[in-house]
Amino acid sequence: MTLLNHKRIAFRAPEPEDLDLFYRWENDVSLWKYGSTPAPVSRFLLRDYLKLEGEEIFSKRQQKMVVLLRETNEPIGTIDLFDFDPYHNRAAIGMMIDSSFQGRGYALETVELLIEYAFSYLHIHQLYVEIPVSNVPCYRLFTKLNFHLCATLKEWIRGENGYEDIYLMQLINDK
Numbered sequence: 691m692t693l694l695n696h697k698r699i700a701f702r703a704p705e706p707e708d709l710d711l712f713y714r715w716e717n718d719v720s721l722w723k724y725g726s727t728p729a730p731v732s733r734f735l736l737r738d739y740l741k742l743e744g745e746e747i748f749s750k751r752q753q754k755m756v757v758l759l760r761e762t763n764e765p766i767g768t769i770d771l772f773d774f775d776p777y778h779n780r781a782a783i784g785m786m787i788d789s790s791f792q793g794r795g796y797a798l799e800t801v802e803l804l805i806e807y808a809f810s811y812l813h814i815h816q817l818y819v820e821i822p823v824s825n826v827p828c829y830r831l832f833t834k835l836n837f838h839l840c841a842t843l844k845e846w847i848r849g850e851n852g853y854e855d856i857y858l859m860q861l862i863n864d865k
Contacts (some may be wrong), residue, residue: 694755694803694807695803696760696799696800696802696803696806697760697761697799698759698760698761698795698796699758699759699760699766699796699799699800699803700758700760701756701757701758701769701803701804701807702734702755703753703755703756703758704740704768705737705739705740705756706737706741708740708756708765709715709736709737709740709747711738711765713731713733713735713766714737714738715767715786715788716726716731716750717730717731719755719829721799722816731803736855738816746865751772751773751774751775752770752771752772752773753770753771753772753774754768754769754770754772755768755770756767756768757769757787757796762827765788766787766788766791766796767785767786767787767788767791767796767797768784768785768786768802769783769785769804769806770783770784770785771783771785771808771812771814771817772784774814775821777815778815779813779815779816780814780815780817780818781808781814781817781818782817782818782819782820783801783817783818783819785797785800785801785804787800787854796833797831798834798835798851801831801832801835802835805835805861808836809861809863809865813827813863814840814863815862816860816861816862816863816865817837817860817861818837818840818859818860818861819830819832819837819858819859819860820843820846820856820857820858820859821856821857821859822829822847822849822854822855822856823842823854823856823857824849824854825830829857829859832859835860835861836861837859837860838855838859838860838861839858839859839862840858840859840860841857841858842855843849843855843856843857843858
């Protein structure tokens with residue numbers, strides 16, 4: 691399916707065989723500061739989660755996909771649309787690229803492909819992202835992709851050294 695393929699990466703649905711991979715990623719303490727669940731996740735819960743991933747975005751209001759290297763089909767991360775609002779036709783973006791694959795442009799290609807999928811296939815009107823102010827590389831990435839800074843939300847998330855501001859950025863589908 692060319693819709694979910696890009697230059698060097700592709701998307702696919704999570705599979706039960708991804709359990710060990712998700713277990714490693716979800717329990718990577720260095721990533722907890724970017725999410726909202728700063729606690730270990732059991733294999734039992736992840737197994738149930740992966741069973742439900744086959745449901746489509748309109749019923750569960752979320753769509754998670756595994757990011758693969760096209761050449762090898764090796765999983766390098768995840769990308770998801772969440773907080774999907776079908777009435778207002780918007781969704782948030784969440785992404786994780788494994789640390790061993792960062793710094794090679796895969797995040798840029800991943801978000802480019804997600805934008806294409808969300809706007810062209812799902813006909814979403816707007817995408818948004820919440821970025822901790824301290825995550826400068828992520829802010830630069832979304833700026834490069836023409837997301838616009840809408841607001842700075844003060845003390846929005848709890849960080850290692852207290853509360854931290856986030857940037858709220860959005861991209862409107864003008865087609």
